[in-house]
Amino acid sequence: MKVARINRFGGPEVFEIVDISIPKPNSGQVLVRVGAAGINFAETLMRENRYAVTPELPAILGTEVSGTVVGTGRDVNGVTIGTRVAAPLFGAGVFIGGYSEYVVADAALVVPLPDELSFEDSTALMVQGLTAQYLLKQAPVKGKTVLINAAAGGVGSLLVQLAKRVGAKMVIAAASSSQKTDFALSLGADVGINYKQPGWGEEVLAVTGGSGPDVIYESVGGSITKESLGILAPMGQVVIYGSLNIQEFNLGVPELLGLIFKNQSITGFAVAPLLTLESLRNSLAELFDLAVSHQLKVTIGGVYPLEQVTQAHQALEGRSTTGKLVLVP
Template identity: 35%
Template sequence: MRAIQITEFGGPEVLTEVELPDPVAGPGELLVEVDRAGLNYADTHQAENSYLAKMELPLVPGGEVVGRVGPRRVVALTAGGGGYAQKAVVPGATSFDVPDGVDDLTALSMVVQGATAWLLLRRSAHLEPGESVVVHAAAGGVGTLAVQLAKRWGAGRVIATASSEEKRELALELGADVAVDSTAPDMTEALRAANDGRRVDVVLDMTGGAVTDQSLAALAPFGRLAFYGMASRQQPTPVPPGTLLARSAAVAGMWLPHAFRLPGRVVHRAMTELFDLVLAGDLRAVPGGEYGLSEVRRAHEDLRARRTTGKLVLDPSR
C-alpha cells in the first residue's frame, strides 16, 4: 500500500512516500480502507516528536481516518499514527459509524475538531448561557466549530480572533459577534474592547506564549481559560495558584485521548450530538483543502505557516 513514513524527526522534509505491507488488525481492532485521512496541526508536532505522546520510528503519521470496514462506513482515531496510508488499523473503541448524509470531510471534522470543541465548551469551560466566549484561531478546524457551538449553546457574545481579514470574515459568517486581529499587540485590551469594555468569561486557546498570558489577564472573576494546544511553540508564563485565587479564575488543559477514559462514553455522546446537529443543518464543517499523498509536505508547510482555514484532508489514492 502507499503510505507516508517518517524515519527521522523534523519538519515537512521528513515526510516520505513509500510502499509498505498492508497492516493487520489484531483483537479489538478494525482494518479500514481509507478514503480520506485528516490533516491536523498536531501532526506537525508528531513529525518533529514534540507532541504530548512521544513517537517511535519508523512512523506513519496521521491520527484520524474515514473509510470502509466491509459494508460499514466508519470514522476513527488511530492509536499513535497510521492514518497517512491507503489502509489503517484502528481501535474499535475509537471508531464511530458515519450516518448517511454525512460526507467524509464532515465526518473527519467531527471526530477530532468537533469532539474537541464539544469537550472544551461542555467539560473544560462549562459554558453557561449568556457568557462571553473568546475563540482563538477561529478560522481553524476547532475554531470554526467552536464558534458555531458556542453560539448555538447560548453564549452571550462570541469573540473570534484570526490573523487575516478573510479569516475574520469567515468567523463572523459562522456566527461570531465580533472578530479581532490575532496579531494585536495587547490581546488583553483587544479582548476587553471587543466585549464592550468588560472582561471575558471563557477563552478557548491553542496558541500559547504571550497570547495565553494576555488572555488569562482578560478573564473576568470566575472566568475560565481552556488550553488545548501550543501552535506558537512557546510556553506561556507559569501561573502561580495565588494568581488564580486573586482573580477567581481557572485554567484547564484538554487533550482529546484522555476523554476516552471518562465514564459514560462521553466522546460517543459528543459524536452523536455533533452528527445530529450536522444532519439538522445546525452545524457545518468548513472545507480547508484536499491534498494527495504526494502533496503532504506542502500540507504540513501550509499548516505550520497558518495559511489554512477549516478542515484539511489527505486523499491516499493520489
C-alpha cells in the same frame, strides 16, 4: 499499499511515500480502506519530536481516518464489510497509522457514517469536533461572554458555532487576519478581532464594556496566552488546550496576583482522557447528526493527495489555513 512515512525527525521534507504490505485485522479488529485522513497540528510537532508523544521510527503519523470497512478479524459483531465508518484511532490511545491507504482499528471503536456525510467532513469532527464539544462541557458558556482564540481553525470554527448553540451571551472570535475573523463572523460569531494588531486586548475590553470575557478558550500560545489572561473578567476562566501551549508557557508573579485577587482560574484541557468508548461513540454520532442536519457547518481548508503530505504540513504550519486539512489516498 502506499503510506506517508518518516524515517527521521525534522521538517515537512522528511516524509517519504513508500509501499508496504496491507495489514491484517486481528481478533476484534476491522480493516478500513481510508477515504480521508485528518491532519492535526500535533502531528507537525510529532514529526519534529517536539510533542508529548515520541513515535518509534519509522513512523506513519495520523490518528483519525474515515473510510470503508473491507475486512474483519475474528469475533467482530455489528460491523460488516462495505460499511462507511469513522475510525478515531486516538480513542484507543493510537496516535499513528492514519497517513495510509489502509488501517486496522478496533471494531468497537468505529462509528458508522450517515450516507450524507463525506469522509472529509467526518474527519473534521473527530479530534477537532470532540475537542470543541468537550471544551464546552468542561467550561460551560451559557449566558456568558466567551473569547475564542484561533477561531478560524479546525477547533475554533466548530467552537464558535457550538458556543452559540448552547447559549453563549457573546462570542468574540480572535484570529490572525481580517479574512479569518470575517470567516468566523460568517459562522455566527458576534465580534471578530485580529490578535496580530496592537491593542487587540483593549478592543476586547471595549466590546465587553470593560469587564472582559468570562471564558477564554486559548490555543495560540506565547504572548497571546499572557495577554488573554490580562483581559479576563473577574472570576473568569482561561482554558488552555492544544499543542502550541506545550511549547512555551511563561506566566509570572503579576499574572498570579491577578488570578488570586480577581478569583480567576486557568484550566488545562485534553480531550482524550475524558473519553470513554461509549461517550466517544455517542458524541461523534451527535456531531455527525448536527452536520447532516446543517446545524453545524464543517469547513475543509484543504484536501491533499497522500503524495502531497509535505505541502499539507507546510500549509498548516504556515497558519494560512482555515478549518480542517485532510489527506486522501
